[in-house]
Amino acid sequence: ESASNFIGGQAKVKKNGKVIYIDEKGQAKLPATYEGVGYYKEGLAWARKGDKWGFIDTAGKVVIPFTYKKVGDFHQGRAWVWKGDKWGHIDRTGKVTTPIIYDKATRFSSQYTGDSLFASVTLNGKYGKVGINGNLVIPCEYIGIDHFSEGMAKVRKQGDGARPFGFVNYSGELVIPCIYEKAERFKKGKSVTTVFKDGRWGLVNKEGKMLLPCKYYSISEKDADTYLVWDGTERFVVDEKGNRVEE
Template identity: 35%
Template sequence: MDSDFDNHTTTPFFYYAEDGLYGYIDPKGEVVIPARYSEANAFSEGLALVRQGDKQGFINGRGEWVFSTEFDEIFPFAGGRAVVYKDGLAGYIDTSGKVVIAPQFAEAWSFSEGVAAVQHADGLYGYIDSTGTYVIPPQYAYAEAFSEGLAAIATHSYKDEYGDEVIDSIGYINTSGEIAIPPIYDVADYFHSGRAVVGKGGLNTIIDKQGQPLLPMQEADIKNFDDGISLRITEERQDIIDQNGDQIATLHNMVYGRQFSEGLALVQMENGYSYVNKEGQLLFTPRPYEDAEDFTNGLARVCSGYDAEQKGKCAYIDRLGNYVFKEKYFTEPEG
């Protein structure tokens, strides 16, 4: 068997739409799996979750069914495990479709750095290993996945005036379950490039892995870091900053911006979408797309017109802004 197309190929494939069905292309824009699925998701660890008629399950890079499943909800594979839900409870399956951790949790996260955050039946969160054994017992009001050896956890929650649960007192633990950064924040994001965005009382800053703030708390939308760079957006200005919080470049006429991905950040300007690099240079003159997505494995999906997902009005561009693949009804916008 061709090793490039075994059950766990690492070749990045991208889904495309055509007349309400989905298939997959390779990074060169060549169709590798024709459009025949009513639902399709990105490949993860060599497998993609799809639906064809009444059949739902995972396919490999050849478009062959690896296994079908009848769970109520399924998430992509990570660390050789996929979260599944059945009758309101979460468990895990392996890449053969075998249930390796029976559905028993109220909520479950994907595996990251060898462990997964789960919510026990009593409402508290802890962390399990790949066998389902608790390595950090349930004790938190909320918990996120580990990233760079740290995970955000909440030690307290309360009900607001509408009866909704509000999480506060958020900090970080290490892989031993020890508090590494005190729980003093209202919001806390994953660590990337040794930095995390945290906030309290509507103000945000960035901290290092010792919990030291690198900027004054401020009214700013600070995106998470990627390769040591981030976007900081205020009402007055939009800056690209480095991991010390220092300004690298200032953007003008930007309406919206996303986290950097593969060295480029999606930005919506007053006259359309483009991507900006860490020097603040636009990849191309803004184009009036209806929607656009982050770069993943060297390509980004852009769409023209409404109902783009269903009708096949999207395309993929490369890091130079060139079209690699155009769906059947995609119309290249002027501008």
């Protein structure tokens, strides 16, 4: 009925409603018992039998039983799973690592810095993040949450007719309060970022210290460690501590 391209020496073929893998010689590598099969990630592939999902290894052996409503591919040793009406994560042995209590869960990824692993979770319409061991690092109390960058994640809370932004650190501490109308992500190698409030821009560091108040028409990155500031009448340059420097 259909066939995919070869990936890693194998291709998926669907026939009579069942999906199998074949090698480049056309030999079947799986029994024709599954309605759907994923590609192998970290040595395992999801498979679907009827309306239940599980995982098989490269030999076609069922490693994680068909008990889930849906599952995702493995990344960083974890896969999201959907059971009943709740989501969580499992490891490659099938052990539940993130409790299956959330309304949604994303895959784990190395959030730009590569030194910590997080996945986003949703509960009652609010977002948070869990660590690789399933511990809730950032509580589910935000209406929006960004990836970590330089150890900081931009978050958003519902305000009075607004959606103010702030930043949390790896510990889930709200270091920069959710009071800004706009906020730029902390860029690689940068310890400061620009924030916008009441129609003006300011400069804040990762400790939450306001280096320049939100009273400037524009603040833009000039080079690696300086910023160009315009106050409406004059343009000048400041360093990453907010100190004015000569050009």
